Amino acid sequence: MQCVAEQFRQGKLGTLCEQGFSCLRFAGIVSSMNDFSEEDAFEAAAVPLSQRAMSARPMPYLDSLNPAQREAVETLNGPVLMLAGAGTGKTKALTTRIAHLLATGTARPHEILAVTFTNKAAREMKSRIGSLMGEAVEGMPWLGTFHSVCAKLLRRHAELVGLKSNFTILDTDDQIRLMKQLIEAAGIDAKRWPPRMLSGIIDNWKNKAWTPDNVPVADSAAFDHQGIALYTAYQKRLRDLNAVDFGDILLHMVTIFQKHEDVLDQYQRWFRYILVDEYQDTNVAQYLWLRLLASKHKNICCVGDDDQSIYGWRGAEVGNILRFETDFPGAHVVRLEENYRSTPHILAAASGVIAANKGRLGKTLFTSREDGEKVRLIGHWDGEEESRWVGEEIEAMQRGTRGMSPLGLDSMAILVRASHQMRAFEDRFLSIGLPYRVIGGPRFYERMEIRDAMAYFRLAVSHDDDLAFERIVNTPKRGLGDKAVQTIQRTARDNDVSLVEGARLVCQGKLLGGKGLKELTILVDGLDRWRSVTRGPAMPVIDDDAVLDDGLVDAGFGTEAADYNHVELAEMILDESGYTGFWQNDKTPEAPGRLENLKELVKALENFENLQGFLEHVSLIMDNETEEQGEKVSIMTLHAAKGLEFPAVFLPGWEDGLFPSQRSMDESGLKGLEEERRLAYVGITRAEELCTISFAANRRVYGQWQSQLPSRFIDELPEQHVEVLTPPGLYGGNYGAAGMSASASPAIAGAAKSTLHEKAHSADVYDSPGWKRLQSRSQQRGTSATPRAQSVTIDLEAVSAFTVGDRVFHQKFGYGELMGIEGDKLVIEFDKAGSKHVVARFIVAADQADDIPF
DNA sequence: TTATCTAGCGTTTTT
């Protein structure tokens, strides 16, 4: 800890950042530990800050702001809503505002509360404030995520909600295991009522700031009418375990502020200036918390963009931002609308799409740029073709194409709606050897091996951590299965002790059979030993020559325990427990990676004084930045892309049902659709220079081929800003045209082995009678100005051209027999491809199939 | 108790 904290204090964070992710990741934590107490915060404030002097000096940082930004920065007092469109310099305005607060002497660092949603954003702000203020600025103790700030506050006031200040923060996994136990205890069929669901319900309630006694009657039917009772039981269990989940961190703080006026008052006076990033993503609990804190001085500046609200499904309330002026009468609203990121075509396309949403606060992005390519749109035959084309495009752009200068792979990104769409691209890129990186996979601290290791550490710190014990009793395999665990649990409960003590009693009373008993005894002994080391007192020396290969000493045999620091202890625990060996013996391909992760975990420990310190803070830093080196194309979800930008962006899979997602629309109707549309807006606005939207006419969904309609968002793209890469034909020249383009058909690809570009312009396939028939059929139904609205009727019309029992032909699936008609889909039993539901327009009567050029 | 099989299911995700 000394290392990083010290350097951080000396303002060397920037250097640290460059050293790689673990330092970077923990620098934030260490700084918060450092600033944990009020005294520390005061101390930091008392340091004579150079910014005091700066108030007399000119403020050069203001000069680089545009008028709107400047207004947002200089309006220091009273409520301010900064509506910041994509790429309008939001972070710049926010950080400059903080710098301005400090530089003018309006606030001292500890008087500013600045909250973000992600650690990444918090880190970014810290470093930018640092560079604005010069190296002189001390850490801002209250700049952090909602959760880290609240956790810090909660540790000070834990007793007010019946917790001790060293409470554990459970993650989703622990949560669900707990739920499962409770559900079983309540005698509910976990089959019909899965723990995940309960966890989801309770999370939602917490997001809405509903404590168990606050859940409205309307929700009492939830989870087989047992939801509220289980919520109550869950909270009780958490309290017994001295634990909180993520939702609690906020909810407890709201409760404390609501019930303890003195505490609230203290912080209202303490945090004289409040800044909130991504305000459109706040949920009710966060909103209440902010409102409580700001209600006295009302110096709150919320930054957000209602058009980028894409987290409604996890409790975010766009209403919070829409209501800001009502909540804070007299609020100063500043719109940042000058975009510094994208070309005019890209902005126009994005604006065109988002314009279809109702109830927006309304912003119009503009740019002083005049150059730039139109948004490109291309349809493909199927998903495979789409990924192949994207791969080729990327390679072409890498070389430099269409008069554009070569682009590095780091400048390109593929943004998909759902993570399963990534696979097609990964497969393709793997086979052509195109380097890529997937952003947003499983987080470091969510990986199984890390969580297992952490469970061991937790037990070494406290034997009372039953959840940790449950997790590792049989990991690695010790022959302690369900039955053994039940015996331990029963013994523990009967004697009213923790599971570890229960296990000890089981060993002493020999309540278990041979192998299990032996292993359990070893485990309990190990736990005792590790804890005694943690606590510092010397332990018996057993053997002198047990120095392991890697030079580390094994505690079971080694020198005096007090000699170990926590890093060595951690290694010792992992080795002695057999956990390291477990993965060393594992022959699966991911085993080496897991060992690597364990090493990294141990390395991360070096930044802390002890295991406790590590555990206390690590649960909030679920960071993922492995910052891989090297030129790679990024693949990620649209959600993960928020806040990022790339010169070239690919947006594949724009098909109705996929994007907008059918499920969103089914579950949330128009609201869901609008959120999807905002997602589209976010996607397009990620692009700086070139944005390529694509879709496929056919896609394999869960192993079944499905014909797809181009996304309705495609129709919303303003035509004059879009360049259609495939020849118009179907759907009367509307965008949907490209969807049926035979140019991309694999069948045709075989005939003409040419590059895609050439194929797109090779006319021969369009000349055949079969193609023309297909085309004219599609055209009939596509000529309307609003093709989407009519497509259903039209497809039904097309359906009526067939009779059950007909022999039919499909380009991909071949010949088959029409078994039935369901809505606008034909149910066809294909000779080779099995039974499928296919939209009628892809089907031709079998006797006409010969005309189709294949 | 563990290994193997099968049925069921299948967004988005931070902390």
Added chain:
DNA sequence: CGCTAGATAA
């Protein structure tokens, strides 16, 4: 189709 969780078999 491919994964996961749960049930069944060894």
